[in-house]
Amino acid sequence: MSPNSLILADALLPARNQMALSLGAHIVLACFGMAMPAMIFVLHRRGLRGDDVALELAKRWSKVSGVLFAIGAVSGTILSFEMGLLWPGLMEQYGEVIGLAFALEGVSFFVEAIFLGIYVYGWGRLPGRAHILMLVPMIISGIAGSFFIVSVNAWMNAPTGFTEVDGVVVDVDPIRAIFNDAVLLQFLHMFLAAYMVAGFCIATIYAVGLLKGRNDRHHRLGFLVPLAFVAVATPLQPVVGHFAGQRIADDQPIKLAAIEGLAETEERVPTVLGGVWIDGELVGELEVPIEGLGSFLAQNSFDAEIIGLDAVPEDERPPVNIVRFSFQIMVGIGTALVGLIAWSAWGWFRNRDEFFSNTWRLRAFVLAGPAAIVAMETGWITTEVGRQPWIVHGLMRTEDAVTDGNWVWWTLIAMIVVYALLGLAGGAVLRSMTRRWAAGEHDLASPYGPSMDELDAARSERREVPA
Secondary structure (H helix, E strand, C coil), X not given: CCHHHHHCCCCHHHHHHHHHHHHHHHHHHHHHHHHHHHHHHHHHHHHHCCCHHHHHHHHHHHHHHHXXXXXXXXXXXXXXXXXXXXXXXXXXHHHHHHHHHHHHHHHHHHHHHHHHHHHXXXXXXXXXXXXXXXXXXXXXXXXXXXXXXXXXXXXXXXXXXXXXXXXXEECCCHHHHXXXXXXXXXXXXXXXXXXXXXXXXXXXXXXXXXXXXXXXXXXXXXXXXXXXXXXXXHHHHHHHHHHHHHHHHHHCHHHHHHHHCCCCCEECCCCEEEEEEECXXXXXXXXXXXXXXXXXXXXXXXXXXXXXXXXXXXXXXXCHHHHHHHHHHHHHHHHHHHHHHHHHHHHHHHCHHHHHHCHHHHHHHHHHHHHHXXXXXXXHHHHHXXXXXXXXXCCEEHHHHCCCCCCHXXXXXXHHHHHHHHHHHHHHHHHHHHHHHHCCCCCCCCCCCCCHXXXXXXXXXXXXXXX
């Protein structure tokens, strides 16, 4: 095949890869948008009670949040265009059903952007109690925006809120589509994942500083605040994941069969670890020695029947190895993170004096941030690839929704460049900020106007001038 023929090849593969790239990048940024305002609120509240270190951290984190939000605004805008450009079949058929969720997410985005701007600009300008209140709509709008986007994905897994007559969508109920049967558990799973990703990543940064000998209150507090959030979110995540898995067993049994590598419908299904799907069977797996454990986890009964991949034609089965590997990576990392939290809780209550100097625990936290990102990404791979070949489960195949344009390879290449540049630019800005903070600079210089120190000095001079 000539290079030109390759570029003009079927659009399904590059469209999938482009969407995976955009979603995979944006979702990490969305996690910080959901979780950081609440963490900043905790710091700011401590600061109003006289904790100068907490107030300084809140100020710094707000500026980091602003940088990440700006990058997320770019990636989110790209995604909104990609939905229509890459998947016109989906939007043409079902746009009226899911359009309200996208509109409400847009409103949430603008509310968050407005109050983030006020909060970042408000340092030294707003009264403390008014300033901290700017975080409340940020927290609410960040959660709401994520809920509306997740509701669209949940709807794709459990479509409802409309009737289809002779291929025409009628009786549209967009509220019912938003609050579909899958949205509650899927959103809770994502909500906890967001706090885990943001919390562990921030803790990772301060763990690195602690390992370098910066065992000051600044680093200890910067480590403890996100740790408090992940200490709540991490143990809850497997519980929510368990109930979400049981919903899949009822509503998407073929996805569950791919996760389990179950070739045929069986009763008393065991739980198996590892293994590779080759020629219609699982090879090299390790069985957990509890008979019927897989059935129990899926249906709360050791004798329950679990539907196998043989229940549908081969062209309606997802790629088993991708789904199975991604699921096991997610569960494995999640289990390790729960263990890390348990170890940290034991260390905290046993001996707080050595908590911040335990080298092995700090090294584990250095790995925890990237691991949390991998766990979240593989969780989404399980969800999205496990639904294949359907873009709308049971109603529309992905291949029927994709564009027939011959330009998708070019846009995929362009998006790779765009996201690489965004990552490099964002990383350079954040690195520059942290270096100046590490050098003792308390207020980052503005490209225009006086610094906060100059403003404070000017105010003091005005107060000293007699009336």
